[in-house]
Amino acid sequence: MEEDIIKIKNLVKKFGDFTAVDDITFNVKKGEIFAFLGPNGAGKTTTIKMLTTLASPTSGTILINGYDPTKQQEETRESFGIVFQDPSLDDDLTAYENLDMHGMLYKVRKKDRRERIEQLLNFVELWDRRKDLVKHFSGGMKRRLEIARGFLHHPKVLFLDEPTIGLDPQTRNHIWNYLKKMNQEEGTTVFLTTHYMEEADKVCDRIAIIDHGKIVAQGTSEELKAKTNTDYLEDAFLALTGTAIREEAVKNQAMSGRARAWRR
Amino acid sequence: MIAIYTLWLRELKKYFRSKSRIIGSLGQPILFLVALGFGLGPVFQKAGQGNYIQFLVPGIISMSILFLAVFSGISVIWDRQFGFLKETLVAPVPRWQIMLGRTLGGATVAIMQGFIVFGISFLAGFKLANPMALPITLVFMALIALIFTALGTAIASVLEDMHGFQLIMNFLVMPIFFLSGALFPLTNLPKALNIIVRLNPLSYGVDGIRATLDGFSQFGLMTDFWISIIAVAILISIGSYLFSKIQV
Helix, strand or coil: CCCEEEEEEEEEEEECCEEEEEEEEEEEECCCEEEEECCCCCCHHHHHHHHCCCCCCCEEEEEECCECCCCCHHHHHHHEEEECCCCCCCCCCEHHHHHHHHHHHCCCCHHHHHHHHHHHHHHCCCHHHCCCEHHHCCHHHHHHHHHHHHHCCCCCEEEEECCCCCCCHHHHHHHHHHHHHHHHHHCCEEEEECCCHHHHHHHCCEEEEEECCEEEEEECHHHHHHHHCCCCHHHHHHHHHCCCCCCCCHHHHHHCCHHHHHHC | CHHHHHHHHHHHHHHHHCHHHHHHHHHHHHHHHHHHHHHHHHHHHHCCCCCHHHHHHHHHHHHHHHHHHHHHHHHHHHHHHCCHHHHHHCCCCCHHHHHHHHHHHHHHHHHHHHHHHHHHHHHCCCCCCCHHHHHHHHHHHHHHHHHHHHHHHHHHHHCCCHHHHHHHHHHHHHHHHHCCCCCCCCCCCCHHHHHHHHHCHHHHHHHHHHHHHHCCCCCCHHHHHHHHHHHHHHHHHHHHHHHHCCCC
């Protein structure tokens, strides 16, 4: 299982003269849970957008499951699932319909779709609520539903951009358990960003830390702690990225969509 | 093709689920039908133009389709705000199929709304001149619906939020409606107005519906048909191009 499922080489993304992602190179191994950490505005979301065909790189190469997201968009899109930072469900449809529609878009056959949806809704403990409109769901339920949706088409890689943000510890704990379980049972590679260092430490096999668009360190949690001579990942993170508070660059913020501005 | 069907189905489900939207968007056409139809009817009659309700109903049907179609197209903005758009943009499906599915769905909904208004117009005293022509009426209703859903989608693809919505309603949709021959005959218009009316794709849709329902046509049925078809082709092309360029 030493094969690399995500290969990123010299990846650059510029918005005008602002460089959001500055020549990053790293690989993610098949079947691992990989954390992509960094302060706000470091370039995490922009990188995920490039990996998931939503933004095109200024330069550099990406391979997801052997496909180039800039040239083989459909093959790439079939290879991954994604849970975005902001909710992306249709509030006017039921939980079941949201998953069913996803399955149809990903060309999962009807019978498989039905079985898979039942399995996943049971898995995230929402089967009883399958006929409820998503607009009546809490933030945590929506997040669980999105995770189920992300796994529905058996993706090789699941991207999650801050999957536990704003959720209570119980729900966060559940979400990490789901991810670990699916990672073990189905071998799905998980690529996530988070600000909860303790959770990243517990769950993730390897970590890359990005700051100001550059990878400042990568390795296992132990390696990062050893490198910085610290006992906790959070301290290692602060040692590597400094303690100054970051303001997200304006251009980057505009890029990440008005939706977030609206929610504030 | 299943993607097109999926998004079509989504529009229909959402339509049938929001009763308030169905009823709400009936208000304006009915108001126009009653206020103008009965209000201006006597004047119209005196001017020797015949029964105004007969003349007006094709215009009001077109209006209800126009409004709902643009509105359905514009819903891309809502999906952008509520995040659902991203889900469709990362799906392993060409973007034009997503756009086409949405447009067909929005158009279907608009046609149904047009039928409801059509039905109500009989209560206002509308009489069908030629029931055999109804299938052709449906064709024109569909063409109007497609043109303006695609237009709405095209506009929504370049707008980032709902702030521009009022602007579109007041400076695009309302003029399209008022300057289309939906409300008045196109004979003896001032020259400038005549040019605008002839550049407006809705004029041909209204004229086509009027030709089939009332037997009276300004441009001729074939002209109405071909110009509408060309408008559909152009707007769906522009719409899918702009939709495929959306960055989130």
